[in-house]
Amino acid sequence: MKLLSPLGLAASLLGILVVLYVLGGGLRDVIGRRRQRRITEAKRVIARIVLSGDEEAGQAVDDLPNIPRRIRLKLLTELVLDFEGDADARVRKLVEVTGLAHHITRMARRRNWRYRAQAARLASLIPDPEARARLLHDRHALVRAHAAENLDREDVAGQCGTLLDHLDDPNRAVRFAAQQALLAGDSRIVEPLVAFLQDDDHPGTLWALEVAANTPDPRLMPVFRHHAKSSDAQRRAIAAEGAGNVPGAATDLLSELLTDVDAEVRTAAIGAVGRLRAVELSGLVGERLSDPSWVVRRQAGLTLEMLAPTGSMVLRQHLNDPDPYARDMAHLMLDAIATRRGQWGIITTADLEALDDWVPA
Amino acid sequence: MNLDPGNLLIVLVVAVLGISILAQLVLYVSASIELRHIRQRDRHRMWRRILNSPLSPRVTVLVPAYNEELSIARSVRGLLSLTYANLEVVVVNDGSSDETMAELERAFDLSPVHPIFQRVLNTKVVRGIYRSTMDTRLVVVDKENGGKADALNAAINIASGELVCAIDADTLVAPDALQQLVAPFLSDPHTIAVGGTIRLVNDAKSHRGQVVRLKAPRNWLVGAQAVEYARAFLIGRLAWNPLGGNLIISGAFGVFQRQAVLEVGGYARDSVGEDMELVVRLRKLGYDRNDVARIVFSPDPVAWTEAPASWRTLARQRNRWYRGLLDVLLRHRSMMLRPRYRSAGMLALPYFALVEGLAPVLEFIGVTLTIIGLATGIIEPAGLLPLLVAYLVGLSASFLVLIFDDLVFGTYSGVRDRLKLCAFAVFEQLVFRPVTTVWRLWGLWLFLRGRKEWGAQERRGFAVQEA
Secondary structure, X not given: OOOOOHHHHHHHHHHHHHHHHHHHHHHHHHHHHHHHHHHHHHHHHHHHXXXXXXXXXXXXXXXXXHOOHHHHHHHHHHHHHHOOHHHHHHHHHHHHHOOHHHHHHHHOOOOOHHHHHHXXXXXXXXXXXXXXXXXXXXXXXXXXXXXXXXXXXHHHXXXXXXXXXXXXXXXXXXXXXXXXXXXXOOHHHHHHHHHHHOOOOOOOHHHHHHHHHOOOOHHHHHHHHHHOOOOOHHHHHHXXXXXXXXXXXXXXXXXXXXXOOOHHHHHHHHHHHHHXXXXXXXXXXXXXXXXXXXXXXXXXXXXXXXXXXXXXXXXXXXXXXXXXXXXXXXXXXXXXXXXXXXXXXXXXXXXXXXXXXXXXX | OOOOHHHHHHHHHHHHHHHHXXXXXHHHHHHHHHHHHXXXXXXXXXXXXXXXXXXXXXXXXXXXXXXXXXXXXXXXXXXXXXXXXXXXXXXXXXXXXXXXXXXXXXXXXXXXXXXXXXXXXXXXXXXXXXXXXXOOOEEEEEEOOOOHHHHHHHHHHHOOOOEEEEEOOOEEEOOOHHHHHHHHHHHOOOEEEEEEEEEEOOOOEEEOOEEEEOOOOOOHHHHHHHHXXXXXXXXXXXXXXXXXXXXXXXXXXXXXXXXXXXXXXXOOOOOOOHHHHHHHXXXXXXXXXXXXXXXXXXXXXXXXXXXXXXXXXXXHHHHHHHHHHHHHHHXXXXXXXXXXXXXXXXXXXXXXXXXXXXXHHHHHHHHHHHHHHHHHOOXXXXXXXXXXXXXXXXXXXHHHHHHHHHHHOOOOOOHHHHHHHHHHHHHHHHHHHHHHHHHHHHHHHHHHOOOOOOOOOXXXXXXXXXX
């Protein structure tokens, strides 16, 4: 077989590929294992610096120059989100001392967005606040998203306006990251959030409402009242959910939303009643046991369980409800309550009496 | 070279093989470019904090189960242990004749709830809906048998997630796979479907429903399928991303926008290739409405499935797949070569029709004529040389896939496993492919006779060992 004949060429190609696959793959295994060992070693060094006592940490710092910068960056990118408090302060110090902070700041200015994205992921380690803010306004959506995702709590308060603007961003990843950053913020975000939510025309209103619903602050109550009248069912549902996080102020609003035309809104309102422990609304919640939607009925059952003992009483009343679905849900919930108590071994005489009440003769 | 009948025949056969190899080469180049692109982009897509938030898009995992008593509990446990924060799992017992429902009740302590839901998609009668008291994210639907598509439609009706993830009951999903599948939906609002990679679980070691170590298969048939799967996912699907004509999101592992699926009417209940059929319909609707409907394949999210280890089961599966392909091509023939449907109509569908659809017929004709030619002396044995060259090039393509697979996933390690895979690649080219050609021809025969049912399935439970 001549080597340059078509058959020879095809056979040679095959041979080369087999050798590449078997030997090249083997070589790759060896290199991969070696690299993994180096990464593990580097992780150990960083963990010693960050987590152990001063003396040991000092010794570990001497080992740091032996770790290639590429691996240091990779590890910091992976670990930066996991540290808090003292460990976080040490990581920052480490980044400054080793010149990594300068390197990250330089990456934040590169033309290639991929470098800027990596810098954005390490944004909290950049000492210069202006550089951090620049990343948040970057022209590339992914850079903006990463910068928002990795903002410090302090920065969230400072950049609240930008983050709220990001909720209107056409890119969903940016909106999502901004929403998460706002959720990680403290009470300083409330006032700008209220101002943002008073305007109905923002495309990001729903996203901002979700943030508000997860921020327990009475100053948000007027916002929930405003959006509870919205024609958009999703907004009403989130408003109901949010009202459930503001103690005392929302029972009138919730009683209205309990009879909303949309099942999702009714479910959210019932859940809010449960969270508020608004016993005075248990009768209205009981009526929802005959709701056409199973999700609403189930939520009503669960909420009545939370509102015990008044809730249990309402459940027992509905054991004789003319509506079979209400009867069944009440039956299921009381059964579940009894089973759970049985499991925990805390059945009381009152429970047994209650059981007598509803078990049909 | 004089063009006597023998030579003409060889030229024809080599031309067909050459076109097929050329098409493969184009796909290899496209896949390489896309892989590089994905690698660079995905380095910056670590939405670790975001996708662990309970406010991340809700994903409902749809699990149609028919006679899956051996593997259902382990599968569902694996799904409930996924690290995705906003998850719901809907298992549909599609009128199983075995103990699937009892096994679910036993393993997850189900409590009945009333079967009231918005029936947007038509399905067979739902007998009951249950929720697990151990993990309220699990919903089980018990319904009359209606086939996989019907079960999926029932699950979509009940799903509360904005995204739905269709998987097979015998599929194990990597813990972070859902995060990776959801990421493209966050990055691009036009994304309506994302598919992941399926690997073979046979001979792997698992722990609590998750695969912890993959080994090269011991069974030759499974080994050949391992090579075939690597080629199908890495080249067949990845390559179509930049060409814009991805037509297959595997029914065993893919995420869809629920609203988009509802708009096209869900899975087609009368098709055996329901996964491909749905994707083609989603694409068609997008083009008809002048919407940008992005359907992508993402190589990193991985799910594992059990490959048929017996010739008989495999024959049924391949026969069904081929009938599914023909069914889709026939249903959507109006899209073929229509510029309005862009790359799907101008590239992908013609490719599937010519290279995948007609391949068994052409191969059969080529082999038969060559044998007749050799027997009658029209073709001299030396004339087979070009054929041999073409086969060697085809075999080289398989090795290229293995190298690709090694670079992308590093699935198998160690010289022994790699040597085994080399042997499987040769076996796949020389034995497996010709045999599948026969099965596909059988599928063609059944298709022409109007057979559209799935055929009996054989389940042996996972062939994985608990570590």
